[in-house]
Amino acid sequence: MLEKTLSIIKPDAVKAGYSGKIIAMLEENGFVIKAMKKINLTKKQAEGFYIVHKDRPFYDSLTTFMSSGSIIVMVLEKENAIADYRELMGATDPSCAKAGTIRVLYGKNIEENAVHGSDSKESTDFEIPYFFSALEIL
16 A cells, blocks of 8 residues: 655755765665655744754754754655654664665764654654645655
């Protein structure tokens, strides 16, 4: 069954010029990009998106980082999209991620780790409409 997931290329990877390489990896791994745009989040928008982490010690630094530059948000589709994208991204900490994953190749550290991806169907159901209207998803 086809499934959708949200992907974000984070400010560190956009600034470093890795966006094209990351998008190529997605397509090479069978993901179809159903929607994509480049945006800049305000701090308040980043806080709203990461509200599930509100009580965690990294919340402020994460939302500051995510509002520090341009990001590329995408809706990806394929069978088992959520699990497959999590696998392709690699562990949150690039130093613990498997060889060949996006975070090993393009991440710097646990916060500046190149990409974000939905971790569950429930997250996807919140995250995709946060950035895209139904009319924007092909």
